[in-house]
Amino acid sequence: MTNPYPGVSLVGTGQIPVQKRNPHSLREMGVMAMRRALEDAGVDAVEAVFVGNMLADELQGQKHIAALMASEAGLRGVEALDVEAATATGAAALRMAYFAVQSGSARVALALGVEKMSEGQPVHALAKALDAEREAPTGATLLSQNARMMQRYMDEFKVPVDAFDQFALIAHHNARTNPNALFRDKAVTIADVQSSRVIVPPLRLFDAAPICDGAAAVVLARTDEARAFSDHPVRVLSSHVATDRFRLEDRADPFELYAVQKSSLAALAAAGVTLADIDFFEAHDAFTIMTCLALEAVGFAMRGEGWRLAAEGQIALGGPLPISTLGGLKARGHPIGASAIYQTCEIVQQLTGRAGPNQIHGAECAMLLSVGGVASTAITHIFAV
């Protein structure tokens, strides 16, 4: 049976630099990223806009953001909806835009991720990714839950905290040539990592991605029409969302990351590729332990050995499996709802030979993994030229 669906391709990207505090408002940031993506695709309008934002309800007192953004961008009449999946929110927006095109509802759709964390209490707002009845009341945050996983991993597999150093070092190295990265001017040494402040033991400052402001957008079109918008479209081979038992406490095996396993396996199957075809991997490196566990759950490393890919340099630019090639969540920055859209933009840069000094030569296929909460949600997209 032939596939009746049109297929979906990326035909435009727009980023604004990630900053500790962007002087513009949430809406201004979003509109700037949208305009850049529309300009890149050579269009004035789209049929649908999907916005990923996690924190504006608490931090800016704003809901109904997609309609607001569409209106502020001058796109009167367009479809506009908000989508959220905690820290995987950007990938959820990408999936909705994919749905709109793949279902025949829109010929051209835009996914925007936008987050302004420099206002209010972002750590408090982020904790809403956890169970408000059974986790948050114990004082649990994403930091404390990841610290807990990290300690258990170190105990279980007899791994010292230094085993995680290279995740941060490689990310910071990769960010240095990315003009949109938060830490692009920062030369980080192993001494910086090892002497960094312990936030929640054993988790150090360099084990966690920074709080920051950012916005990025991508334009999607039907694959059979993609060349009308772009000379270098990138195909979305597959998109898959999976969830796990919500609370870390309820999982028999805290290291399994079932949602990551399921979503990545299904995305590979739907794309018709194997792990060997993946030229680079945009990981959800919000925490070093999460990167480590995800590498294992996807199947890039054996159980208990994900850290080795960092320690042995395999995930560096010249290695067999480059990750976070333009800085990742750790060093490009992690403005929650925007992160996966930044990663999608970076994947387009890599797959179209426009990644500058960090170019992965001959890259043709990439995997993007986004993780919501403590891997309660995982969203995988696979792209190719």
Place this chain on the structure above:
Amino acid sequence: MTNPYPGVSLVGTGQIPVQKRNPHSLREMGVMAMRRALEDAGVDAVEAVFVGNMLADELQGQKHIAALMASEAGLRGVEALDVEAATATGAAALRMAYFAVQSGSARVALALGVEKMSEGQPVHALAKALDAEREAPTGATLLSQNARMMQRYMDEFKVPVDAFDQFALIAHHNARTNPNALFRDKAVTIADVQSSRVIVPPLRLFDAAPICDGAAAVVLARTDEARAFSDHPVRVLSSHVATDRFRLEDRADPFELYAVQKSSLAALAAAGVTLADIDFFEAHDAFTIMTCLALEAVGFAMRGEGWRLAAEGQIALGGPLPISTLGGLKARGHPIGASAIYQTCEIVQQLTGRAGPNQIHGAECAMLLSVGGVASTAITHIFAV
């Protein structure tokens, strides 16, 4: 060219009674509605769950609700994403489930709407549907903006406030046989409406839908497989979202409701039907002025004359265009993110001859309109048997 898409049908519904204060928690309410819908469709699981909820971030301190609900319902592994479009949120969840099936991503998907407004400050949280920078700081709320539209309408078209009485009366009459309605035991008289407290002049208590708790869910499947799940599937003929200039103040004509016009016209065209084919209309009767303006924007009434359809009884059960046939937002209740899903369940009841004493005989085609904010967003779905 033949349509390559599978088509989408409703194959299961689940409601819990709307209450002023449901003794169960947000998650318990959601899981109950999900279980009832799954049971009605005769399935243990689905591939994807889309959750519409607007207020839990502020009222319950909970985000990431879809993954939580899926986990609490025992659906480990399933896709689960949250969607929001202010007061049109339930319809956005329905649209996402429609996308999932129509795009070939899922064979069976569930849309859940859930809202618990009996905790916290729901009026404050609802105001986040407006512009947080330029409307909310002036003290504007959905109540005050609708009151403003109502006053302008009364002035412009020389209509007294009593012209709106029948919207509430008809809704309350229709709710009396609906076991899931908030006001099912309430006999409301015209004297009750006319003597009701003025909340924001000229808007009276009976001109606004109540704050309440509720949850409802629907199961969707491919039309070509729908009879495997249900003996009486209902087809989703079309689904369309449109937006307008976000702020009421920025519109040249406050009575036009451009988003409603655009979304309803596009949905009719995509469904291949005309207004004459619509046997009943599930309106967004959160405010009497909004029902009146929507009747005009969709084309059921001439400009300035929407109120006549109520005053003349045309929208009553025996009239040519019944609306809010099981009580509507006004009398069944308006638990924000759940409302459009309740309406979808009620449409299924009507189109399958299971609406009890309120049955519209021979009903074959229905329109559902949901409005986000002050009609900044409009979502139209058309259904048929």
